[in-house]
Amino acid sequence: MTHKVTKEADLSLTLEFLLRLVHAADGIPEEDVAAFFGFDHREFSFVVGEAESKGYVSRRDGRLWIMDAGRNLFRADEEVPQIYKVEQEIERVGFDLLAFAPTDPDSMNDFDRALPELEPYDPRAFAEPSIRVRERFRHFFRQFKTSTDGNGRFRELYSIDSVKAEDRYSCVVTIVARSSSLNPGAPIANLERWMSGLDLAERSAVEDAAARHLAKLRISRQPTDADAYGCLLDLAPEYLREYARRDGFAVERFFKETVKRAGEFRQDRMTVGIVGSLLTEGNLPRLVKAAELTAQAFKSRASADADAGGGSPQPSVGGLVWVVPGTPGWGETRVLPNVLEELAKNHPESAGPDASEADFITLAVTAGRPRRHIEQAFSHLLEGPEAPMFPGRLEILLLPGRVAAVLVHAPVGAAEAVAVPLGVLSFDPDVVERVTAFVGNRIFSISNPHWQRIPMEVWQAAKAMFGIAETG
Secondary structure, eight states, X not given: OEEEEEEEEOOOHHHHHHHHHHHHSTTEEHXXXXXXXXXXXXXXXXXXXXXXXXXXXXXXXXXXEEOHHHHTTSOTTOOSOOEEEEEEEEOOOOBOTTTOOBOOOOOOOHHHHTSOOOOOSOGGGGSSHHHHHHHHHHHTGGGSGGGBOTTSOBOEEEEEEEOOOOOOOOOOOOOEEEEETTXXXXXXXXXXXXXXXXXXXXXXXXXXXXXXXXXXXXXXXOTTHHHHHHHHHHHSHHHHGGGEETTEEOHHHHHHHHHHHOOOOBTTBOEEEEESOTTSTTTHHHHHHHHHHHHHHHHHHHHHHHHHHTSOOOOOOOEEEEEOOSOTTTTOSTHHHHHHHHHHHTXXXXXXXXXXXXXXXXXXXXXXXOOHHHHHHSSEEEEEOSSOSSOTTEEEEEXXXXXXXXXXXXXXXXXXXXXXXXXXXXXXXXXXXHHHHHHHHHHHHHOOTTTSSSOHHHXXXXXXXXTOOOOO
């Protein structure tokens, strides 16, 4: 943005008070001025000569008169004269293409760049962006560094001369989707973690785009949802027996009761009910806690086995399998790669002197080609056939031998809504064993390593995670 600003310049104290006097008493006799300030003839001639040379006053008939240039130094309702200089400045600023508000670039990685973009309500708003930028630069001018001088005093925008588009960059908008237990499938977009207060009020177009993005996540109930709930009942029958009915899973009853009594893990409570994504603030600590508890238990058993056998046990292959549900919006959060990193750190074999997080396999199982952010988040991908290996709305997170989570993503209490994940998180050995067998049987009985997008050595490591021996 090439623009001009008006900058205040200081008047000498003597000249300021001379102008204030003449401005208040135009046509004042020169001898009165000299007497007022106590000037002798030489001092009077010097001060008045400076004001006269700048065109601020004139001397006629032994009197001093204020000129237009001097009068213009006084703003309305002000008695102190100020000089304003016009200077040209260049400011490099960024504006978002939704609200046309100042936005700084984010430090983004490949995962961030794979996230979906917020879209404008009316793409025609981009037709003449330079006009919008001019308007918004003037509106937000006091936020920019050229709006103040070296002493922190504000300068006024005089004109905008030219707008030159240069770099295009992206930034991440943090959206927190919150819903009530009375209407769980209609979340409201909250952007206060991105911006708040007046800054957010200036960006209503971004809020509107966030609301439209959430609306795109709405799905309808499908007959296959019953298959997913059936898998959930089969994998955690002890915990879910009171929700098993002849016609299937008591979805709304499970939702209402779990919201009220969501509990934490204890020694005698190795399975807990889950409402919402595993990546939410409420469920994520439970997942991390389960990983930590099982890592500690593994190290204790390994130490005991080593003492009893006189040697170190052979470690199992470290990794996890995440069956990705076919629902829109899954995993579109910076939390996902952070969770994978945290689980890798909490794996018992990761603490060895020769181990690293790179040795921890994160395998995503998808029906068809995965979305870009999933490709970036996981170390390896297993693309299933067109006929899904798992019910389309079933999500499973498995750390073989340690932790398992099973959730179903479907509307709750409405025929069409944003999916509300329901399920269990467990480190109960019986539940983990069932889930391990269920996932392993479906992957290794249907898949063929020669046409999967996964290296053979990783395929073999994945089998080792499930305790499947290589033959041939």
